[in-house]
Amino acid sequence: MSKAKDKNKEEQILNAAKTIFQSKGMSGARMQEIADKAGINKAMLHYYYRSKQLLFEAVFKNAFSLLAPQLNAILNDDSSIEEKIKNFTSNYITFIIKHPYLPNFIIQELNRNPEFILKLKEDKGFPNLDKFKIQVDEDVKKGFIKPISAEQLFINILALNIFPFVAKPLIMAFTNTDDKNYKELMEDRKTEVANFIINSIKST
């Protein structure tokens, strides 16, 4: 119960569940531990969310709904590619520093349960590349940027932004950095990554 005031019990449970599920995963999480964290009886979990599976799905959808808008920003707004990359990189890294477990959680559980994404794709707000693709193709044709497919560019943007958080323990070990140091590295990336991408694709 980190936050003192959760509006209602339902949200209180969801917050506790979020913490536990995100750090231990679906199979590693224990209902009793979630109940303890929420400061309630275990039976209450089942009263509000019928089963572990449903509680998990609530947490997962909630987590995903935080990420999706961030992606839509880069995919569907009307700014230039360069602006998009700059804004996204800065915004996204800021966002993830606040929710460090999020990307790893989503990636992990999606790998464990690939059919799960089908449900998400039905949602209207699910990120879609169509518009971004048109923009990239056009910019390539006009010679604004070097030839690259929208898909590969999109993958690169995601990779450079998300990976350092997903692989944090690994990278910390390789680069011999402590937590404070690592945070500085990530802060630098808010501008570094955008420059890195733009340098790579802009026409000379």
Add this chain to the structure above:
Amino acid sequence: MSKAKDKNKEEQILNAAKTIFQSKGMSGARMQEIADKAGINKAMLHYYYRSKQLLFEAVFKNAFSLLAPQLNAILNDDSSIEEKIKNFTSNYITFIIKHPYLPNFIIQELNRNPEFILKLKEDKGFPNLDKFKIQVDEDVKKGFIKPISAEQLFINILALNIFPFVAKPLIMAFTNTDDKNYKELMEDRKTEVANFIINSIKST
């Protein structure tokens, strides 16, 4: 029991355990399932590897020992930065296509158990940035490449190479690709990624 001939029972078990642990993680894996996959009695698992934890550690170290040499190649050999990036990208993606669960497995369990990496760091072969750092700093000073820290460059290289495999289900959904299509995307990346990085850092 995919492979017909495992030299000895120990390896037979390890292979089965690898498959199960890598797809379900430590907490999701069941000893019974590993035994079934290995075609042996569950008690045999405990006979050869005392506990689930020890069996898991054997699998994990084995997996990590496959990855480490790949990284050392880029960090410690004597070729130019440009060559290193080209070789690593091509080799690494080829390697991962053969072991698709590997990076996700390592990242996942390391996040779950960050102290675990301390044991690995003790090993002599653990990847180390020192030499790479000198090389990058020198190339920057000589003006061969644009200013960038070795750490950030290294993170970018890892990110661009590893992330697409870790986040496969997510990216497949966003880009609306099927498995065959996705494999083509990854094949393209064997050269695309190297070009992307080199374009970004080489001096104009």
Add this chain to the structure above:
DNA sequence: ACATTTGTTAACCAATTGGTTAAACTATAT
């Protein structure tokens, strides 16, 4: 005031799980 719905709890339960045991089987040495 009383009944009914909603929220909460402790005790319980069946299934699963990692791990053990003791007996049996197999090979090797003597």
Add this chain to the structure above:
DNA sequence: ATATAGTTTAACCAATTGGTTAACAAATGT
């Protein structure tokens, strides 16, 4: 042949786990 050490199995066990129940308390409506 017989003892010995290593290998394999089925049955078993205690602990854990997700989930249920039945009784109780607190609101809410009438």
